[in-house]
Amino acid sequence: MEKFARKELGWVTYINPFRIVVPEHEEPLEVDLKEINSNTYNHGKLCQIVSSVALDELSGYKLLVCYDGALVIPKIGKYRNKEEAVNLFNRIISCLILSGIFCEAIDQRDIVWGNLLDRVQIWPVDLGKSASSIFHGKLRMRIASNLDRIILSSPRSIKVGEFLSALSDGESILGEISNLTPSFFARGITEITYKNWSLALSSLWITVEQLTDHLWENQFLKNSAKQPDNEISGRLKAMRQDNRTWSSSVKQELLYQSGVIDGYIFERLYPARQARNRLVHDGKDVDEDTVKGLFSALVILLEMSVTRSSIGISRLQLPSGDRMETTMDASDEYIDWKEV
Structure with a gap:
């Protein structure tokens, strides 16, 4: 127990869907079937720290990245509060999404505690309360089922350099759109993949309104060509602050x-706004085409809001929400059902 005399605990979450982060000089892990069946794979490899990233929010400390896609921050300052950790992790995830790497948003169920061991591993961790955290925890502890372990035979992977580049690119985009809330953005993208159209619209519309404000300020109010030749006292102030008149x-x-x-863009924003209002005021469900149209407009709004010519999310292929579903033909007549 000597190794754990000083507990340097951190919050841990995982990139989901499962993706390993591979050092530049290594080939991606591929566990053979014999090791999977006998449960003798090198589980310590999954806990290995492969990179660290300095973040301004951590005041001199770093984000740690593990081989199995674990993201780890120290439990210090305001990040002793798990809610603050959720916000920071979703910012990191949003950076990856903006760079064209799909990851799912996280919430408090996805975050577990972990300990920094010998400066080379995050071990142990607890299992958490989400499917993702439990899945990763069991793989790390080598208590996962054969069916779960099979993912280690040919896991999705990303090199450390590509990961760091994506994180940097995404951070520079968020830096240009300071009013964008990453948690809503990442949640909206995630819900699209599961075909939760109402939830997707609810979150993405917040992002759209934030981008609208960004463009309103930077490409309309600050554009002298779109303003009167002579400044009108109080006009610009009202257009910035009076959100009831200037909705x-x-x-x-x-x-x-x-x-x-x-x-x-406008032809996709207008029906999405109407659908959002019907959802909020009447509880009406949202259809797929409206949300997909909103997403396509959102991508263009993001590109318009930054100085670069294109961003990775424009090339992002979102996974289908029915990727794990089994198609079954149902009977036209439910005779037995009526007799139950």
């Missing part, structure tokens, strides 16, 4: 009328 719908209309956004 998102009004801003989007004026952004369209003034040519900041084009017809393709």
Whole structure:
């Protein structure tokens, strides 16, 4: 127990879907069938720290990255609070999504505690309360079933350099759109993959309104060509602060009328806003086409909001939510069901 005399505990979450992070000089892990069946694979490899990233939010400490896609931050300062850890992890995940690497948003169920061991591993960890955290924890402890272990035979992988580059690119994008909330963005993208259209729209519309405000400020109000020749006292202040008069719908209309956004974007924002209002006020479900249209408009709004010509999310292929479902033909007549 001497190794654990000083517990340097951190919050741990995992990149999901499962993805290993491989050092540049190594080939990705591929566990053979014999090791999987006998449960003798090198589980310590999964716990190995493969990279660290300095983050301004951590005040001199670093984000640690493990081979099995674990992301770890120290339980210090405000990050003793798990809710704050959720926000930081979703920012990291959003950076990866913006760079074209799909990851699912996380919540408190996905976060577990872990201990820094000998400066080379995060071990042990607890199992947590989500399917992802339990799955990873069992693989690390070598108590997963054969069916779960089979993923180690040919896991999805990313090199450390590619991971760090994606994180840096995503961070620079978020740095240009300071009012964007990563947790809503990542959650909206995640819910699309599971075809939870109402939940996807609820989160993505928040992101759209934030991007609308960003464009309103930077490409309309600050554009002298779209303003009167003579400044009108109090006008710009009201257009920035009076959100009842200058609502998102009004801003989007004026952004369209003034040519900041084009017809393709506006034709997808307008029905999405109507669907969002019906959802909020009447509890009406949202259809697939509306959400997918909103997503395509969102990607363009993101590209318009940054200085670079393109961003990785424009090439992102979202996984289908029915990837694990089995198609079965149902009977046209439920005779037995009526007799139960």
